Amino acid sequence: MSELISNKIQKNPKYLKLANRRGRLAWTLSAIVCVIFYGFILMIAFAPGVLTAPISAGSVIPVGLPLGVAVIVVCCLLTGFYVYESNQVFDPMFEEIVKEASK
Amino acid sequence: MFLIFVSITLGITYWAATHTKTATDFYAAGRGITGLQNGLAIAGDYMSAASFLGIASLVYFNGFYGLIFSVGWLVGWPVILFLIAERLRNLGKFTYADVAAFRLQQGPVRTMAAIGALIVVIWYLIGQAVGAGQLLHTLVPEMSYKMSIVIVGALIITYVTFGGMKATTWVQIIKAGLLLGGATLMALGVMAHESFSFEKLFSDAVNIHPKHLEIMKSVVPIGAKANPIESISLGLTLMFGTAGLPHILMRFFTVTDAKAARKSVLYGTCFIGYFYILTFIIGFGAIVLVANNPQYLVNISKSILDLKGGGNMPAVYLSHALGGDFFLGFIAAVAFATILAVVSGLTLAGASALSHDIYANVIMKGKATEKQEVWVSKLSVIGLGIIAVLLGIAFEKQNVAYIVALTFSVAACTNFPILVMSVFWKGLTTRGAVVGGYTGIIGSIVLLIIGPTVWTKVLGMGPAIFPYDFPTFFLLPAVLIVTYVVSITDSSASADKERALFDAQKVRSETGLGAEVAAAH
Numbered sequence: 001m002s003e004l005i006s007n008k009i010q011k012n013p014k015y016l017k018l019a020n021r022r023g024r025l026a027w028t029l030s031a032i033v034c035v036i037f038y039g040f041i042l043m044i045a046f047a048p049g050v051l052t053a054p055i056s057a058g059s060v061i062p063v064g065l066p067l068g069v070a071v072i073v074v075c076c077l078l079t080g081f082y083v084y085e086s087n088q089v090f091d092p093m094f095e096e097i098v099k100e101a102s103k
Numbered sequence: 104m105f106l107i108f109v110s111i112t113l114g115i116t117y118w119a120a121t122h123t124k125t126a127t128d129f130y131a132a133g134r135g136i137t138g139l140q141n142g143l144a145i146a147g148d149y150m151s152a153a154s155f156l157g158i159a160s161l162v163y164f165n166g167f168y169g170l171i172f173s174v175g176w177l178v179g180w181p182v183i184l185f186l187i188a189e190r191l192r193n194l195g196k197f198t199y200a201d202v203a204a205f206r207l208q209q210g211p212v213r214t215m216a217a218i219g220a221l222i223v224v225i226w227y228l229i230g231q232a233v234g235a236g237q238l239l240h241t242l243v244p245e246m247s248y249k250m251s252i253v254i255v256g257a258l259i260i261t262y263v264t265f266g267g268m269k270a271t272t273w274v275q276i277i278k279a280g281l282l283l284g285g286a287t288l289m290a291l292g293v294m295a296h297e298s299f300s301f302e303k304l305f306s307d308a309v310n311i312h313p314k315h316l317e318i319m320k321s322v323v324p325i326g327a328k329a330n331p332i333e334s335i336s337l338g339l340t341l342m343f344g345t346a347g348l349p350h351i352l353m354r355f356f357t358v359t360d361a362k363a364a365r366k367s368v369l370y371g372t373c374f375i376g377y378f379y380i381l382t383f384i385i386g387f388g389a390i391v392l393v394a395n396n397p398q399y400l401v402n403i404s405k406s407i408l409d410l411k412g413g414g415n416m417p418a419v420y421l422s423h424a425l426g427g428d429f430f431l432g433f434i435a436a437v438a439f440a441t442i443l444a445v446v447s448g449l450t451l452a453g454a455s456a457l458s459h460d461i462y463a464n465v466i467m468k469g470k471a472t473e474k475q476e477v478w479v480s481k482l483s484v485i486g487l488g489i490i491a492v493l494l495g496i497a498f499e500k501q502n503v504a505y506i507v508a509l510t511f512s513v514a515a516c517t518n519f520p521i522l523v524m525s526v527f528w529k530g531l532t533t534r535g536a537v538v539g540g541y542t543g544i545i546g547s548i549v550l551l552i553i554g555p556t557v558w559t560k561v562l563g564m565g566p567a568i569f570p571y572d573f574p575t576f577f578l579l580p581a582v583l584i585v586t587y588v589v590s591i592t593d594s595s596a597s598a599d600k601e602r603a604l605f606d607a608q609k610v611r612s613e614t615g616l617g618a619e620v621a622a623a624h
Contacts, residue, residue, distance in 0.1 A: 002617045026185040037178040041338040044322045045331030052320035068170040072376040083369045
């Protein structure tokens, strides 16, 4: 039974389009996280001077510190964005497709 | 404090035991855990004593360098969400091997995946057991190192064999609450002492620390040479290692559906991120309040940093400096709870690999009854608990740092790539997964043995043959290439069948059609 439904869904162009869209979102967001994090790591590896410069004259706090904290915060925000998109936008559309195929 | 925590958790274990009847109850808490609960449990499972005491200690000795670990240990989480969490929930039953082997041959792929899981679990267990023994022994000197480890072993065997995933989850939730609360209080205490000014906190730390301003510029451990490949390799290991830890992946089978799985990562990521920012403040607070304080030091005339009880103690002593014996007792109990919660999760993950993968699916070829399977996994829990105690005692005097390197390397170079390729790449075949998987496992072990930590420091054989602590920079691409090449050159009939099954797998992973459902009660 569920195999029949699955076969129907596999051929549904709406499903293919939707799955591609969510896949693209997931990989794009992963790429953003990687770019941010490896940007940070590469700066540590090749341009430590930039990260260790003080945030302002006379301060001991290096630029890397707020940047590191910002990486953590951005990760939380991107996570929230994906959860919202996937749970509120994509899931209902996938449910619709499954319902259609189950008829 | 210890006793209150232990009696509460034993009460929960008793309650959970009366509600654990089926295999789904035992491995996956009946799939009835909500997103928020699982998010807390994820945080409880992930924030190990290594990250609480360890990051604080890294910051205490090296300053800024500790932040790289805080960030690196967090960035794996968004990747888990985007690529793994919901697909794991939709495709798997109890273990990540369910997903890796979904459309491939059960025997060889599961065996490989279970070996990968067990290596991570057993070595992680040793690290935790040694940490628990040292911590308890330092805090309560009447209790010997051996006795401390035996107590930890006995408690986790009790939690996991009787209460299964339900008890484990609640132990993790309580522990996450205690740890987040305790760390918040400590960070507030530090900031109150520094009149809520970060500038003052950091400049005080710079003044007190013997390396002074160097601690704000340390992009590698103080005293080490900067090495770009090592830094990148460390980043890769932390990020993808997180996404391949079996006890973490197992948590996604406990929630009701893919929606809850996603929400739990969001909550988990926020809790963990918040906590890591706190550990950073705690580490600097320890420089200000613990260093230079003769009460906590081995010998103040020699070094103003070397602490009684070893390098992991800065956070513990900071609690004493802030709130006296009472707060010290509280934080020590939190650290103890942390170890118990992580060890319970690990033990359950290891037991599920042995019973669900090796016993039920490889040896019995799926013909074992649920009762037999749960019975085998309870025996495995007892076995793993005893192994952890024995190895913990055997490794008492060893440097356990390389243990973390090994577990994260295997997780990043084996579990993670095979899982992702199985879910996303149609071309993956059994041959590719098995050859690629063993490349990752054997490669991690060999490169680690001939690397600096084991070759030079543990074995004392002189300069290392392989000059990097973390092999991921070379090994992860190697595993991906090997898996790819061995898969595309596989023209057997079974390989074609496996590729053909991908579309149906994808429908299930995207829509949840046919996924395991929550138990009715």
